[in-house]
Amino acid sequence: MSSAAGTMDHHDHDHHHHAPSGITRWLFTTNHKDIGSMYLWFSFIMFLLGGSMALVIRAELFQPGLQLVDPHFFNQMTTVHGLIMVFGAVMPAFTGLANWMVPMMIGAPDMALPRMNNWSFWILPFAFAILLASLFMEGGGPAFGWTFYAPLSTTYSSDSTALFVFSVHIMGISSIMGAINVIVTIMNMRAPGMTYMKMPLFVWTWFITAFLLIAVMPVLAGAVTMVLTDKYFGTSFFDAAGGGDPVMFQHIFWFFGHPEVYIMILPSFGIVSAIIPAFSRKPLFGYASMVYATAAIAGLSFLVWAHHMFTTGMPVAAALFFMYCTMLISVPTGVKVFNWVATMWRGSISFETPMLFALAFVILFTIGGFSGLMLAITPVDFQYHDTYFVVAHFHYVLVSGAIFSIMAAAYYWLPKWTGHMYNETLAKWHFWCSLISVNVLFFPMHFVGLAGMPRRIPDYALQFADINQIVSIGAFAFGLSQLIFLAVVVKCVRGGEKAPAKPWEGATGLEWTVPSPAPYHTFDTPPEVK
Amino acid sequence: MRTRLIAALTAAMPFAASAQSQLNLTQGVTEISNRVYDLHMTILYICIVIGIVVFGAMFWSMIAHRKSRGHKPATFHENVKVEILWTVIPFLILIGMAIPATSTLIAMEDTSESDVTVLVTGSQWKWHYRYFEHDVEYFSLLATRPDQINNKLPKGTNYLLEVDRPLVIPTGKKVRFLITSDDVIHSWWVPDFAVKKDANPGFINEAWTKVDEPGIYRGQCAELCGKDHGYMPIVVIAKEPAEYEAWITAQETAQREAKEEEQRLLAMSMSEAELMELGERVYLGNCAACHQPNGQGIPGVFPSLVGTEMVTNDINGHIDIVLYGKQGTSMQAFGNMLTLREIAAVVTYERNAWGNNTGELIQAADVNARTKN
Structure with missing residues (x-):
């Protein structure tokens, strides 16, 4: 309470150097910018932590044989790496961006439900702890x-499964609250004149993402709860001996899991749709079709879950249905890529770091899309499934896709957040090191997967040795490159060239109408949108 | 003559296969696997062509339409005709892909009219094969020595892709696999056959293959199934039908004789040294993966066998848990896997190794007394 009052006092004295200081500012804050910053820092810490786990994996896989860790610990690393990157790095980063940018983009003073906003962030560190x-x-x-997958996670798992279940529950609650907040904000707090079809695409994609979150996070909560009761309370949801079905687990999980994949990519589409026009100095091509394509992808995402499960043994008719629907997703996704290319076409392009990351996103995400299309073809999927080909595919869409877009967003809006320009030279180093190493890391995985290396194994046959060595080198190079990013951000927060209100010549949107750094409270009186 | 040819063929196989599949999908050795390979290549080429067009346009504008060259931006931001075109064309390409994919899938799923049927059962971490038409069944375990995995010995050519008893199938015959599991989900995968099917506990999946070339074909479990998921390979030997018949008849005889022999030997007692020696071998081959070579297990996951109530006191409980496993845990039933003598030996070993020193010797007859048949 006192902090809220304190905030207001302070705000009256000094509009720019806002906010109470000390730990209570961050604990009790209901300010969308503070909460956005906390989300972003949290996700970056988780990114480094999950990345370190990936490096444990890659160090073990540097050579055939067991050198560093035992297989049981190896499996813990693959598991926790995945959980941290999905729920700790990518999703909170997007929520952080939504917190910072959505109110500023629609001309709202803050998020609609600021106390819930505080809570949805502050339960996250506990979940991951x-x-x-x-x-x-x-x-x-x-x-x-x-x-x-049950029954590996039920009957055959260790006692820590209860902690896993509770932590996923908390992550889910946090995501749902974040999503509710985004929806309520967008529906109620748009500035006068900001009609739905005038909203920036980042707002649109997040709006749709938020509905996906609300639809599927409860499904995940249901899945983990069934795991919990199967393991500890004698139910048999996933145990054939009690009338259950282990494959049902996969249906439930992927009914959450596939929309989840789009939850982690739709906001990227929004980011890239902001950055490419800005640095092409030309309006986004096909705004309306972008909106419809996003909605189409979101709708289709509920009809494709079983393409993760072709080898579980399903009727041919079902396999065909899921194959066709999955292939269909490439149509709206293709529309988006074509729109970005058409936006660039005959523009006036410059290559600042946000643009570089956005361009790398378009190309590498499209490569991930191609391998996704290949994976959709059921008969060939039998060969690809659960090999490194799949690992290559989803890392292309998640690392050089989602994470590259987050980097692009960070560079694009850092001047707005900090009031300083970041160091462009250092940022370019970060980009080129990341670009080269991410491809050394993930591109050869396609080959080793096609050659027949299963995923999630701590040790492998000798013919896979050369490629694994290259991949591991790429992994360490990529991991270390991210320390450059840390350096750029820290330098930028501490000082640097003063940023103007609109540092990018071609940028459009309400966020560039407020000074840099954005004052603690923006749009106390709503702007008029023409 | 023919055997020599096959020997030469099979010897060349690993090299041929690895040279060919180093960077790409294997073409495999069945009609289906070839169709799958063709489908893979077709879609790959389509993707490459689309990629060249899209990335070409992108790089063109990155080079030609850059600000540093003084290019002035155009202002267009929509074109309904173009947008309809690039929605419709991909859709047509997709239809072109879906047609061959559909027919291949339907062919792959047709398991009718098979000549040979094998029940494939996965368990942590081994495969079990049972031939339906013959009284033959056996387990197939990783044959790579732990010293190779732990880098104490140089690794062999087929490191992690070798088993003690491969599955044997006839060439030129339609072989149907019924696939299931005893514990968690596994996945039976042989790339050269383009067969990958999950082994789900409590359910049976079907797959089939018809191999034209005699040879040795290697695969691995493809679904994460716990600690030793990386250590349950699959090896299939395809033999000419006549050779296959000879092999399966010999197996049938050998397995029948072994059972008779076992009954006859019930009356005989083994010495402590014999029991301990056999017991150690069985323990390291079957038990040490979980309970560890030193018997201490992994705390919280696999229980220790050192000084516990069961191994120091409860003889019957001890024999029973080895015979029948423990429901709802990773502890499997070894009754079908090991002979009575082997179970007697391993129980004796566990009760006398690592300082357990109960001094008790268990004989095959003691184990037989606990079996329910």
Whole structure:
């Protein structure tokens, strides 16, 4: 309470150097910018942590044989790496961006439900503390893959499974609250004149993403709850001996899991749709079709879940249905890529770091889309499924896709957040190191997967040795490159060239009408949108 | 003559296969696997062509339409004709892809009219094969020595892709696989056959293959199934039908004789040294993956066998848990897997190793007394 009052006092004295200081500012804050910053820092810490786990995996896989870790710990690393990157790095980063940008983009003073906003952030560190603590339990942490297929996660899992379940529940609650907040804000707090079809695409994609979140996070909560009761309370949802079905777990999980994939990519589409026009100095091509394509992808995402499960043994008719629907997704996705290319076409293009990351996103995400299309073809999927080809595919869309777009967004809006220009030279180093290493890391995985290397194995046959060595080198190079990003951001927060209100010549949108750094409270009186 | 030819063929196989599949999908050795390969290549080429067009346009504008060259931006931002065109054309390409994919899938799923049927059962971490038409069944375990995995010995050519008893199938015959599991989900995958099917506990999946070339074909479990998921390979030997018949008849005889022999030997007692030696071998081959070579297990996951109530006191409980496993845990039933002598030996070993020193010797007859048949 006192902090809220304090905020207001302070705000009266000094509009720019706002906010109470000390830990209570961050604990009790209901300010969308503070909460956005906390989300972004949290996700970056989780990104480094999950990345370190990936490096444990890659170090073990540098050579055939067991050198560093035992297989049980290896499985814990693959599992927790996946969970941290999905729920700790990518999703909170997007929520952080939504917190910072959505109110500023629609001309709202803050998020609609600021106290819930505070809560949805502050339960996250506890969720991950529980998950990470489980690694130190007797028997280790979750070791069944981030997809936690039953009965490996029920009858055959270690006692830490309860902690895993509770931490996923908390992550889910946090996501749902974040999503409700985004929806309520967008529906109620748009500035006068900001009609739906005038909203920036980042707002649109997040709006649709938020509906996806509300639709599927409860499904995930249901899945983990059934795992919990199967393991500890004698139910048999996934146990054939009690009349259940282990494959039903996969249906439930992927009914959450596939929309989840789009939850992690739709906001990227919004980011890239802001950056490419800005640096092409030309309006976005096909705004309306972008909106419809996003909605189409979101709708289709509920009809394709079983393409993760072609080898589980489903009727031919079902396999065909899911194959056709999956292939269909490439149509709206293709429309988006074509629109970005058409936006660039005959523009006046310059290559600042946000644009570089956005361009890399378009190309590498499209490569991930191609391998996705290949994976959709059921008969060939039998060969690709659960190999490194799949690992290559989803890392192309998630790392050089989602994470590159987050980097692009960070560079694009850093001047607005900090009031300083970042160091362009250092940022270009970060980009080129990341671009080269991410391809050294993930491109050869296609080959080793096609050659027949299954995923999630701590040791492999000799013919896979050369490629794994290259991949591991790429992994360490990519991991270290992210320290450059840390350096750029820290430097930028601490000082640097003063940023104007609109540092990018071609940028459009309400966020560029307020000074840099954005004052603690923006749009106390709503702007008029023509 | 023919055997020599096959020997030469099979010897060349790993090299041929690895040279060919180093960077791409294997073409495999069945009609289906070839169709799958063709489908893979077709779609790959389509993607490459689309990629060249899209990325070409992108790079063109990145080079030609850059600000540093003084290019002035155009202002267009929509074109209904173009937008309809690039929605419709991909759709047509997709239809072109879907047609061959559909027919291949339907062919792959047709398991009718098979000549040979094998029940494939996965369990942590081994495969079990049972031939329906013959009284033959056996387990197939990783044959790579732990010293190779732990880098104490140089790794062999087929490191992690070798088993003690491969599955044997006839060439030129339609072989149907019924696939299931005893514990968690596994996935039976042989790339050269383009067969990958999940082994779901409590359910049976079907797959089939018809191999034209005699040879040795290697695969791995493809679904994460716990600690030793990376250590349950699959090896299939395809033999000419006549050779296959000879092999399966010999197996049938050998398995029948072994059972008779086992009954006859019930009356005989083994010495402590014999029991301990056999017991150690069985323990390291079957038990050490979980309970560890030193018997201590992994706390919280696999229980220790050192000084516990069961291994120091409860003889019957001890024999029973080895015979029948423990429901709802990773502890499997070894009754079908090991002979009575082997179970007697391993129980004796566990009760006398690592300082357990109960001094008790268990004989095959003691184990037989606990079986329910």
